[in-house]
Amino acid sequence: MSNSTNGSATRPVIEVDDVVHSYKGRRALDHVSFKVMPQSLHGFVGPNGAGKTTSLKIICTLLRPQFGIVKVFGHDVVDEQKLVRRKIGFMPDHFSTYRQMTVYEYLDFFAAAYGLPFAQRTQVIDEVLALTDMEKRKNDLISGLSRGMQQRTSLARVLVNDPELLLLDEPASGLDPRARIELMEILKALRSMGKTIFISSHILPELAELCDSVTIIDKGKVMYSGSMSGLQTSSNEYPTWRVTLDSEVEGIAERIMGLPGIISVDQVEGRPDYRVAYDWTVTDRNSLLRGILDLGAPITAFTEDKRHLNDAFMDLTTKGVK
Ligand SMILES: Nc1ncnc2c1ncn2[C@@H]1O[C@H](COP(=O)(O)OP(=O)(O)OP(=O)(O)O)[C@@H](O)[C@H]1O
Ligand SMILES: [Mg+2]
Structure with missing residues (x-):
């Protein structure tokens, strides 16, 4: 049957x-x-x-x-x-x-x-x-x-x-x-x-x-x-991408912060490496990448930062505490 x-x-x-x-x-x-x-x-x-x-x-x-x-x-x-x-x-x-x-x-x-x-x-x-x-x-x-x-x-x-x-x-x-x-x-x-x-x-x-x-x-x-994508958008966490530059660019974090929909820009341990979180209802990763390139930043890597998934997981698994 x-x-x-x-x-x-x-x-x-x-x-x-x-x-x-x-x-x-x-x-x-x-x-x-x-x-x-x-x-x-x-x-x-x-x-x-x-x-x-x-x-x-x-x-x-x-x-x-x-x-x-x-x-x-x-x-x-x-x-x-x-x-x-x-x-x-x-x-x-x-x-x-x-x-x-x-x-x-x-x-x-x-x-x-x-x-x-x-x-x-x-x-x-x-x-x-x-x-x-x-x-x-x-x-x-x-x-x-x-x-x-x-x-x-x-x-x-x-x-x-x-x-x-x-x-x-x-x-x-x-x-x-x-x-x-x-x-x-x-x-x-x-x-x-x-x-x-x-x-x-x-x-x-x-x-x-x-x-x-x-x-x-x-x-x-x-x-x-x-x-999986539903989890990323239903959680309280924002999608975060890791942007690695060839070399330090003066004031780049502030300029990235000025792009539409950006929630935060955190530099990783003093290196030319940034974690950029954005509001997915305002922008997406393609616009983010284009925006950063337009700022003249020498990007060597652009990868999803999986840390926010961990945060989403922690968020979901602590709600259950009775
Ligand atoms: N044979 C068993 N006798 C008594 N309690 C058990 C038995 N097997 C599992 N439990 C209890 O049931 C609950 C769920 O256990 P389970 O092994 O299904 O979890 P799990 O998600 O696979 O954990 P882990 O990540 O440690 O493998 C736990 O509280 C565990 O102590
Ligand atoms: Mg088990």
Whole structure:
């Protein structure tokens, strides 16, 4: 019924409706509702203890919601558990056992568990090893891999099943900046292959570039759910761009301040580098850049300052304090 191609084009991949969940009487999820649309990269952001892992476990059928309804591809996670499991891949926030297996053995073990015939397994494993750039490590023991490589192995394991929906619980935690960027690149590639990706993190700016939509959760309550751009404009924070000049220009901060819609101009640590916040109802980044160039400033870099996203996140996640 819900498998019709017409229906699946617009129907959300994940529908969480009014979910409540408590552990020993302590409420971890408090009437949580949100949707994730097909082929989106949706961030799930919240501080420690917000309820991210609990929500993910419910979505991936490992935990039954005590109240409310959760559907994945239109299938109820309680009544149609098997149908849901077939279409999803869950990457938990820790690499549990299997440490004395090689990467290849580990992937082969899961491929077999997913019911892939022996003849197909080698090809599928080679594909996921290539996608996660782990070919050279396939004969290494998992226990000897760095954290980043274990994360990649874990992601490769999730991909063995060729899931339509990836549920990733803090896959970037503990990774160095290079490994983070590489992981983000892999996720972008997976999205372009048509997969829907739901990824949790406790750092909003980390997901800002990657995600097109986001749900922010704090103390078991959804504080925001919608597009990434909507978050930036709905928060009290102004969009901020970082303007780097080739060299110091006398009085430039005051002159930038005189452009239309400028809220503030802050110089960064005595360098020819400025954070410029503007009112998005008055101006936009193109007009801002043009305005600064017209002032004759020798711009060497013009990049979005992600700090304001962090401020937006802090703003949203402190409102929930009871
Ligand atoms: N198995 C459990 N038993 C008791 N309480 C739990 C259990 N799992 C989670 N909780 C509690 O539920 C709340 C939400 O936890 P959850 O793990 O879902 O948060 P999280 O957003 O994933 O946090 P983190 O960023 O630390 O991973 C917390 O208060 C936590 O202490
Ligand atoms: Mg967690």
